[in-house]
Amino acid sequence: MxxxxxxxxxxxxxxxxxxxxxxxxxxxxxPLPEVAPERLQDPLPPDRPVGRADVDALRFPxxxxxxxxxxxxxxxxxxxxxxxxxxxRIADLESALAGARAAAAHHVPHHVSQHVSMDKPARxxxxxx
Numbered sequence: 001m002x003x004x005x006x007x008x009x010x011x012x013x014x015x016x017x018x019x020x021x022x023x024x025x026x027x028x029x030x031p032l033p034e035v036a037p038e039r040l041q042d043p044l045p046p047d048r049p050v051g052r053a054d055v056d057a058l059r060f061p062x063x064x065x066x067x068x069x070x071x072x073x074x075x076x077x078x079x080x081x082x083x084x085x086x087x088x089r090i091a092d093l094e095s096a097l098a099g100a101r102a103a104a105a106h107h108v109p110h111h112v113s114q115h116v117s118m119d120k121p122a123r124x125x126x127x128x129x
Contacts, residue, residue, distance in 0.1 A: 044078050055079070 044050050044058065058075060060067040 044075060050079060050082050 044054055060071050060075075
């Protein structure tokens with residue numbers, strides 16, 4: 001019975017000490033200071049396009065329930081916008097290439113082949129050319 005009372009008193013002292021530390025007490029320091037929320041340390045570069053190394057190095061800070069939604073949303077929005085911009089640029093370049101090929105097909109003499117190979121030459125062919 002004495003041991004039980006000792007444990008109850010010890011538990012009450014621990015609870016009181018933790019409560020005073022959190023709420024503040026005694027020395028006029030007040031409650032525990034507010035900690036600034038952890039923010040994204042490696043933001044995507046604002047002055048140049050995002051590269052593969054930027055995405056690989058991107059680390060999101062943890063929040064109480066996982067990652068901060070605003071940080072993840074911002075990064076995904078930026079990546080989505082850059083991918084859309086690159087897709088549009090690729091489509092423009094492919095359209096310009098198709099137009100150039102069509103124009104070249106009308107101006108090439110019939111005895112010249114109209115097929116241009118975009119394949120890489122084999123090692124033996126590089127030395128011969």
